[in-house]
């Protein structure tokens with residue numbers, strides 16, 4: 158394991174992913190972790206992330222100095238580079254030379270860290286402070302026009318650092334820097350492959366579930382599909398999949414799950430009609446967190462009942478209650494819900510923060526340590542068809558968090574019709590690859606005046622939110638060609654009576670999240 162120490166930036170998850178892409182398992186830990194805690198976990202290496210603070214400020218996020226003396230290889234990135242510097246007796250100062258964005262760098266000596274790299278290259282910087290004196294024992298490797306020390310290493314102690322961000326794609330040789338550190342400085346042999354993950358998880362699932370029965374909520378998305386397939390591989394027919402039709406699904410989704418998924422896996426599937434229950438719980442709610450929590454609670458309740466029904470059915474067999482529930486929770490869900498890193502709670506993801514306190518199931522979460530692209534790779538390795546594995550993400554609370562205002566059956570129908578048109582046209586234009594996902598949002602409490610035919614209209618706006626992303630942690634709005642947008646707008650305003658305006662969301666994440674609620 159490589160531990161990525163989080164100094165409060167968006168970058169820690171990206172670093173953790175890049176380490177996985179280099180074939181090595183990684184986990185994120187808060188910067189408050191002590192040297193003893195690190196030592197206890199016996200990591201193969203530690204990487205210190207960037208962060209927004211300044212190391213010289215009082216109260217700046219610190220890292221236990223003693224961790225540098227454990228003999229564990231450490232790579233510092235940006236803030237982590239500066240933190241390493243001051244911790245080991247070097248100097249960091251506000252020199253007045255700030256660097257942001259693509260910056261030209263010259264490598265004086267490649268050392269091990271920058272071995273085999275072009276000596277003049279572009280790297281992605283984001284810093285106000287700079288290292289002005291390297292700690293003793295370190296060799297300075299590279300500089301920029303304004304900053305003489307932007308990379309160093311101490312081969313003997315296996316410590317190294319870079320001022321720029323090797324984890325972002327704007328640093329073209331960044332992944333090579335990480336690999337040099339992981340393979341050549343830390344001496345780690347990569348063994349994190351889909352095959353190994355499957356083998357490990359199957360073993361873990363068997364140990365947890367034993368010969369007991371288990372149910373899995375299937376949403377139609379990649380995550381629950383892969384989670385169920387993994388559990389099916391581990392315990393076979395002890396698994397029953399339950400598909401809750403919460404009435405917040407998109408057009409056609411139910412049929413796809415009942416046909417595509419079952420045909421490809423042979424998993425046993427029970428569908429529960431729960432639209433009325435969910436709409437009942439959502440009545441009168443407009444606050445996004447209240448809606449999310451209501452949906453989350455109702456999900457679990459519905460499963461409990463489905464499980465009880467299944468038990469009643471199987472009563473002639475052994476009558477034993479179903480204790481286990483599979484969920485397709487991913488690592489970013491865990492991190493964003495504040496699990497494990499102390500990061501701020503941004504949204505209560507329905508499968509993490511929204512669980513009732515008196516939950517009756519023990520959760521089985523085989524994807525809890527995985528990133529989305531890893532889940533897809535595992536799905537492919539398990540033989541799931543591309544229509545499922547390649548599917549764009551759709552939130553568990555469904556259309557419930559894409560109606561701004563109260564959720565009602567009529568409003569759902571409006572949104573469903575608009576959403577279907579947007580999806581059809583984006584697919585027809587061949588944009589499914591480029592677009593990570595495109596929420597279609599109904600501003601149900603907003604009306605605007607329009608004119609159609611001979612008459613005045615007073616309808617609702619629909620928002621298109623096409624985004625490009627690698628992991629949903631950050632995203633940019635997709636530059637969908639104007640003629641495609643125009644076509645979507647024409648069709649929606651013509652075909653969906655209640656909608657007389659279509660608008661485009663051109664906000665990146667951050668500051669906007671992908672979903673509107």
Ligand code: XMP
Nearest residue numbers: 505506507550551552553554629670671672
């Ligand atoms: P945000 O809106 O936080 O969304 O930028 C990031 C990604 O997560 C999806 N999302 C959810 N997925 N349960 C889920 O399974 C949820 O409660 C949930 N909320 C958001 C969202 O569609 C995007 O891909």
